[in-house]
Amino acid sequence: MGRVTERRRVIRIRDGAISARADTLVAEEPLEIRLNGKPLAITMRTPGDDFALAAGFLVSEGVLGRADELANIVYCAGATEDGVNTYNVVDVKLAPGVPVPDITLERNVYTTSSCGLCGKASLDAVRTTARWPVGDDENNPVRIAPETLAALPDRLRSAQRVFDRTGGLHAAALFTPEGRLLDVREDVGRHNAVDKLIGRALQQGLLPLSGAVLLVSGRASFELAQKAVMAGIPVLAAVSAPSSLAVDLAAETGLTLVGFLRGASMNVYAGEHRFALRTAAGTT
DSSP: OOOSEEEEEEEEEETTEEEEEEEEEEOOEEEEEEETTEEEEEEEEOSSSHHHHHHHHHHHTTSOOSGGGEEEEEEOSOOSTTOOOOSOEEEEEEOTTOOOOOOSSSOOOOOSTTSOOOTHHHHHHHHHHOSSOOSOOTTSOOOBOHHHHHHHHHHHHHTOHHHHHHSOOEEEEEEOTTOOEEEEEEESSHHHHHHHHHHHHHHTTOOSOTTOEEEESSOBOHHHHHHHHHTTOOEEEESSOBOHHHHHHHHHHTOEEEEEEETTEEEEEEOGGGBOOSSOOOOO
C-alpha cells in the first residue's frame, strides 16, 4: 500500500528565514482487528504488513502459536457507511478446532495496557499462557558477545528506509546471535513493529524464535518483554530504558534483557548468563 507516508504543507523557519514546503510524514491510521468476525482490538499503526500485525498480536495474546492454527486473514469490505473499503479493518479466522477466547462481554486477554491487569497478575498471565520456555536449549544454547550486540543498533538504523524520509518511526529487528539481520519492520508504534515481526515469523512457520535476538528502538516496556516471551525469543535489547515490570518478567521467565544499548555501553538487567563477560559483574 502507498499509505506508509503522506505529504503535508509546512512553514519552515530557519535562522529567521521563512519558507513554505511539503514535508513527508509517517502515516498513522487505526486498525481494527476482528477475530472470527467479532471485534477484538483497535491499534493505531502505520499501514502496511497489516495481516502480519494482526497475526503477531494474536501470538502475543496467546491465541496463535503455529501457522496451521491460522485459517486466513482478510480485509473487511465496505468498512464505511458508503461502502468504501478503508483497509483499516481485518478479520482473522482461526482454523477449525482452535479455541476462541471469550470476547463477548470483556476481553479476557492480558497483554494490552487497557486490559486492567498489572503487577503480579500480568506476570502470572504470561507464565501460564506462554507456549515455549525462553530458557536455553541444551543442544543449542544462545550466547552473544557484547561487541556483537553493540553493533546491532547501527545495523537497525541503516535498514530503516521510511525513517530516513520521516524521522517518525519506531523499528524492531530480529538478528542471529552472530549479528546477521533476519527481518526488520517499522511502525509508528514500537509494539506494532514487534507484532509485525512475530506475525511474519508465524506465517512462515518459524515460531518459536528460540535462536533470535530482538532489538527495539526506544524503551523496553512490559508489553514488549511479554511479546518476546510469547514468541520464544531469548534476548531482548533496547536502546533506551526498561520498565521495572519488564525486568521482573525477564527474571521470571529467563529472558535476557538489555537496556541503554548505545555504542559500546549497555546495561544487562536479566539473563546475563548469555554473555561471555571477561570480568565478573558486581552484585551491588
